[in-house]
Amino acid sequence: MGDSSESGIESGGAGSGPPHLIGRFSRLRSELGKDDARPALIGFASTLAFFGVVIWAVAASGNWPRVQRSFFSAEAFRNAWPDVLGGFWLDLQMWVVAEILILALALLLAVLRTLRGPAFLPLRVVSIVFIDIFRGVPLLLVIFLLGFGVPALQIPGLPNSALVWGVVALVLSYAAYTAEVYRAGIDSVNESQRSAARSLGLTQWQALRYAVLPQAVRNVVPALLNGLVSLQKDVALISVLGVREAVREADIIRARTFNFTSLVVAAVLFLLASVPLARLADWYSARDRARRSQSAT
């Protein structure tokens, strides 16, 4: 169908003659150019004007030099950078390790929760109770409980590091949320897909593994990316245990120098990591939407 309509346009164009066509095209292009440039120019100018006024207002106020000294001192920035950056490296490591564990544990929880049949009731109950508890208790509280509580027990064989238990707290809490994300994905796959897989002789587990889960995970990738961005910031909560990651390092410097620039350094580092990630998540969501609307037609 697409072929025939294209060839129709071509033959029509040939009939009306090239010079005429070129004239029409150039007119079209100049119009398009005008339409394209004007909104962009307006947007640029208004943005410039807006931020110009804001910056002028801030700088013109009598308090700006004090604010600058305290938060945006170039010298303090340079001095704090190496230690805070070192701490941020630890943040990134905790983030990656935690995310891998979260994705795995959450998938397990979601799968257990969707198992059918009376024999699997205990597993379903375990999953539901786990999710209810760790979704219901504030993350900071879980970090306190595990990070201070477990090492204090001095149980032989268990690690005593606050860092380890802080990451465990993050994993438990985030896994509970992420399990619900997966479950929404599993529920979004039509029941008929499961029927089709079972009718081929596949077991319940195989139907889930080969037919349902690949579609379920694909449906929730944007939500998973969102969680990834969120976790990237929440690893900083582990600083309350005294773990010397970026926020902790920055706060140590703040206490020593009575200057807040070190905290701004940490903020900049977190932004450098999270903003590109957020854009990546946006890009994926947009692409995913396009893919869906295409396959729907």
Next chain:
Amino acid sequence: MSKDVIPQITLDNVHKRFGKREVLIGIDLEVAEHEVICLIGPSGCGKSTLLRCVNLLERIEKGRILFGGIDITAPGVNENDIRKRMGIVFQAFNLFPHMTVLENITLGPRRAHGIAKVEAEARGRDLLDGFGLGDKADEYPDRLSGGQQQRAAIVRSLMGDPEVLLFDEVTSALDPELVGEVLGVIRGLAERGMTMILATHEMGFARDVANRVHFMHEGKILESGPPAELFKSPKAERTQQFLKRVIEAGRL
């Protein structure tokens, strides 16, 4: 059907309900080997549920279903082993959208029957060729027309060498001009002696292909007979009304 042959499929007083609604009420049905059975009747009469019960996708409350003389609704029966010997084709195709056609049709053989990938794919390509889909093996289902998708779904159901095929209104979701190609495929299977149960709204097709037709109404089989008889001189009043409406709608 002679009495000393064990029927391939027997439904014996089968009851099924969804909540309070009774969907199947005491269904008795026998299907012999190489026989083609058509179930006709208005929407919601229980045709689809009957097929899903035979495939053990729904659990029956009362009665029993025999497959090759064995009660497959008895406790302790491995439903996966039973399903491996049957094929079912659905109204909405139910192909797996994240897999190519070839992956779709080899999933069952590879995972349920434990056949090696190379072997399963060779057989898959052969079958696809036979059904005019040879060039579609590596396409994803959403690139195929409805008729091609349904033919791919039929190939998928054939890959496990089923002893019985179940068709659940397989042309109802198709554009009218695509119905013919799918019916042609089913006709070919009937000619090759495949045992089949079809739930269908295609009366003309049922008349041509079926050995026997059963008219279902509100969970019961009201009337059965050879198609020539049932379509020409229906006895039950409900059957007469139903066929009259079908003729008025130009479907016969």
